[in-house]
Amino acid sequence: MELSNLNIKNGLCISLGANIDSKFGSPLESLLICKPKIEEIINEWGDSFKKRKEEKSKFHANFFWSSIYETLPHGVENEQPNYLNTLLLIKSNSFPKSSNKNAKLLLKELKKLERFFGREETPKGKKWLSRCLDLDILWWEDLIIVDEELTLPHPRFVNRNFVITPLSEVLTKEQKIKKIQDKRWSTD
Template sequence: MNDGDMQSAIAAWERAYIGLGSNIGDRERFLTEAVRLLQQHPQIRVTGQSSLYETDPVGYTDQGPFLNMAIEVTTMLSPEQLLEQLMETERELGRVRDIRWGPRTIDLDMLMYGDVRRQQPELTLPHPRMHERAFVLIPLIEVLELHHQPQAEPLRAFLERAEGKEGVTLWKKMQ
């Protein structure tokens, strides 16, 4: 492989951030299984993960608390291909979409994909409501800070203004 090919191969991998949540059954197992399934994909590498946080439900509140976390991945998949893989992982783990913001075994949301900005019916990047949600911002900032990513600092300002911080508690520190 010459230097040009090497640069193309390096540039083909993009960094993305995914929010995960579960509030049915063995919540921790669903989260760890989702991470494992994503890691098994040949074009996805999980390169960082936050701690687990127990959070109060938002939107539809007549349900049990969630466990939430965020992961960093590098991928050769396009944003649309990564979204399809997230949805496939949800299906494998028994996700049923009955009630908007309702109970679920697993929820995988693409929060950011490199510097991509996109607004399409099936995919908006960055995630359109992540700036409003403490249960997304707290683990996302944590995983961004693992590799000293500059996006963490502006997100801290959103976290200061976000409602629901009191409903997010550290549940388990990940290594």
């Protein structure tokens, strides 16, 4: 699938990676345990905005997960174990308004989850260290943020095979589901 032909800035996209054990076990076990926790975070985050607006309906999102891929560490100087990576694309008609503040509220929750799994803060000036859990927001709709805390869309995701491969898979799944739904709606 040609990336340039895709509307990739639709929805919210989060990448997950791990290459060392967390307090929950191996990188594979960590990712498998983490997946429902991220869905819960997204649902609670979305519901919190609905409650503020006093809307009675619950936040609803569709979660499109990629398979888990094993990839070589990227950009590292010292030897590290291979990473396991997966990607989540979230589609919703009821996202909170995409804004710097709302994106950072979500990022804060994702960073809490990383710490819950045992990730330690990366020392200043260090990059690409081994991680028991690494969560990155790749994009959220057409939101653009550039500051020390968060840059959206993620500046290097289109150059990372550990993102592009699972992204292609997820977008293919999402497009197939959309075609099935469109056919179902047109025959009703």
